[in-house]
Amino acid sequence: MRDQPDARPADVVAVEALSPSIVRVVVEVSGFESLGVSDEGCVLTFPADGSSAAESDVERGHWYTVRRVEGDRVTFDVIVHEGGAASSWARRGKPGDQLSLTYQNSWMVRPEDAGWQVLLVDTTGLPAAARIVEEAPAGMRTIVVAEVPSAADEQALPGAEVTWVHNPEVVHGGSELERIAREVELPDGPGYVYVAGEAAATRAVRKYLRHELTLPAQSYGVIGYWRRDAAAWAERLARSSVDIGELWEQAEAEASNEEEAMDLYEERLGRAGLL
Numbered sequence: 020m021r022d023q024p025d026a027r028p029a030d031v032v033a034v035e036a037l038s039p040s041i042v043r044v045v046v047e048v049s050g051f052e053s054l055g056v057s058d059e060g061c062v063l064t065f066p067a068d069g070s071s072a073a074e075s076d077v078e079r080g081h082w083y084t085v086r087r088v089e090g091d092r093v094t095f096d097v098i099v100h101e102g103g104a105a106s107s108w109a110r111r112g113k114p115g116d117q118l119s120l121t122y123q124n125s126w127m128v129r130p131e132d133a134g135w136q137v138l139l140v141d142t143t144g145l146p147a148a149a150r151i152v153e154e155a156p157a158g159m160r161t162i163v164v165a166e167v168p169s170a171a172d173e174q175a176l177p178g179a180e181v182t183w184v185h186n187p188e189v190v191h192g193g194s195e196l197e198r199i200a201r202e203v204e205l206p207d208g209p210g211y212v213y214v215a216g217e218a219a220a221t222r223a224v225r226k227y228l229r230h231e232l233t234l235p236a237q238s239y240g241v242i243g244y245w246r247r248d249a250a251a252w253a254e255r256l257a258r259s260s261v262d263i264g265e266l267w268e269q270a271e272a273e274a275s276n277e278e279e280a281m282d283l284y285e286e287r288l289g290r291a292g293l294l
């Protein structure tokens with residue numbers, strides 16, 4: 020992760036509803052440098068009152084995928100849902116508002132020899148999927164299965180074979196990503212599966228890919244983008260004596276690779292009632 024302890028101003032230059040669930044936000048960040056990886060994200064902090072980032076704190080920062088970079092102009096697609104500082108700002112945001120940007124990171128590590136990629140995403144993973152499709156190397160076969168609330172949230176993804184799954188419950192965390200993953204037929208030969216969506220759903224997909232399909236670890240990347248009932252989980256965490264950073268470090272130290280560490284970490288989180 021590129022460390023940027025000092026929050027950088029991100030001046031809002033455009034806000035546009037792309038669909039009922041997606042608001043496109045373009046900000047200007049002086050000297051922004053892309054990491055050059057299609058699923059790169061930044062932590063954005065949204066002012067509580069929509070007018071100033073001065074009193075905003077890192078606690079309210081959330082990861083958003085960099086959908087596009089044009090010079091200093093950076094585009095994000097924000098999914099609107101019930102509650103949440105980011106989502107509620109997106110409903111009322113306007114040019115002239117100021118956000119702030121702290122961290123940048125990316126997760127996708129597609130093997131060099133991959134001839135295909137399968138992208139399994141809910142609406143929050145759609146910006147990453149769209150950029151991955153746009154930036155796919157020539158000749159790469161790309162299959163996208165995207166779970167969105169309704170047909171009105173579909174978007175064009177030229178160059179990819181796309182299946183849309185309409186699930187109004189996805190906004191309440193009732194994701195069907197695991198069922199979707201089980202129905203996808205992966206092409207033959209070396210490839211890569213990218214999964215992004217609600218944490219419990221992506222956890223189930225990771226288990227399926229790793230323990231049932233027994234895919235090699237380098238052939239998939241699974242990222243939990245958001246957590247249903249986040250407040251209840253945060254309360255459980257606060258009541259427990261668990262330091263999840265420490266738990267992860269222990270798992271990493273005991274395991275021989277990151278996927279094994281994830282198995283250990285999730286098992287221990289489960290025992291602590293923190294899944």
Ligand SMILES: Cc1cc2nc3c(=O)[nH]c(=O)nc-3n(C[C@H](O)[C@H](O)[C@H](O)COP(=O)(O)OP(=O)(O)OC[C@H]3O[C@@H](n4cnc5c(N)ncnc54)[C@H](O)[C@@H]3O)c2cc1C
Nearest residue numbers: 082083084097098100103104105106244245246247248249
């Ligand atoms: C690497 C990465 C990239 C991401 N990219 C994007 C992106 O491009 N676009 C995007 O919109 N999101 C993206 N997310 C997810 C986003 O960070 C979370 O959805 C974030 O929690 C939203 O913040 P909030 O302030 O709106 O809600 P929070 O304050 O986090 O949560 C408030 C309530 O809303 C619920 N909630 C949070 N997110 C959702 C949701 N998406 N749908 C329904 N309920 C929700 C929570 O469970 C909680 O009950 C990404 C996450 C990661 C880790």
